[in-house]
Amino acid sequence: MAKDEPPRRGRVTKPDTSEQHMRLMDQKVKTARKRKHSSTLWLRRQLNDPYVAKAKAEGYRSRAAFKIQELDDKFRLFRPDSLVVDLGAAPGGWVQIAMERGARAVIGIDLIFVEPIGGLDFVQKDFMDPDAPAVIEKMLGGAPDLVMSDLAANTTGHRKTDHLRTVALVEAAADYAMSSLKPGGHFVTKVFQGGAEKALLDRLKAHFKTVKHAKPKSSRDGSPEMYLVALGFKG
Structure with missing residues (x-):
């Protein structure tokens, strides 16, 4: 969903987080009989999150758009006419920023369907499937300039299990980046609990x-x- 006036490169407008504004946004969510308490807390957090409101106002599909926007402001991830791979593309906020900032095309993959976005070539598939890299490669038709991953494992509530699942996703995304990027390309991925494992960092x-x-x-x-x-990327 394109905006009439996309934000300028290198500029991030901060949401209004003043005390008065936050009081106005402090909406309460009534607890339904069949709704879990954790779900009620999540809904309230969403309603009271200034970045959620800002994303809606500016036509972005998720608040995560501002994360990749900030990272690009700092590290210059997107190049003019770049080819980008988005691992965990749903709902499409990162794709929107990539296209605004000069990408010629984004190849996206996710288990969750992504509604069409101009410039996005999407496949609904689990990135951890053995044939996923080959499917992406066929869609690309060349080496990407940037691989970005916002993959997150479904949580089980067991801290150690969830950590191991997240580590596996980060490592798989990194392996894919190092096997597919063109020389000079970039890689960005979400990590948790203090950052990436030392072996992966090395x-x-x-x-x-x-x-x-x-x-x-x-x-x-x-x-x-x-x-x-x-x-x-050194190649």
Whole structure:
């Protein structure tokens, strides 16, 4: 869903987080009989999140659009006429930013269907399926300039299990990036609990010129998520 006036590159307008504004946004969610308490808390958080409201006002599909926007402002991830792979593309907020900032096309993959976006070539599929990289490669028709991953495992409530699942996704995304990127390309992925594992960091540092962790301001307070950015693939 295109906007009439997309934001300028390098500029992020901060939501109004003043005390008066936040009081006005402090909406309460009535607890339905069949709704879990955790679901009620999630709904209230969504209603009271200024970035959720800002995304809706500006035509972005999710608040996550501001995260990749901030990361691009800092690291210059998107190049003019770039070819981008988006792992975990739903609902499409990152795709929207990629197209606004000069990408010629985005190849997206996700288990959840993504409504059409201009410039997006999408496949509804689990990235962890053995044939997923081959499917993406066929859709690409060439090496990508950027691989970005916002993949997240479904949580079980068991901290160790959830951590291992997340680590597996990050490693799979990194493996794909290092096997597909063109020289000079970039890779960005979501990580949790203090950042990437040391073994993965060492591998990335051996294949990229610069590897850094970053936490966008648009990430929720208290969220364990952060992002790993690897720049300048050595090939």
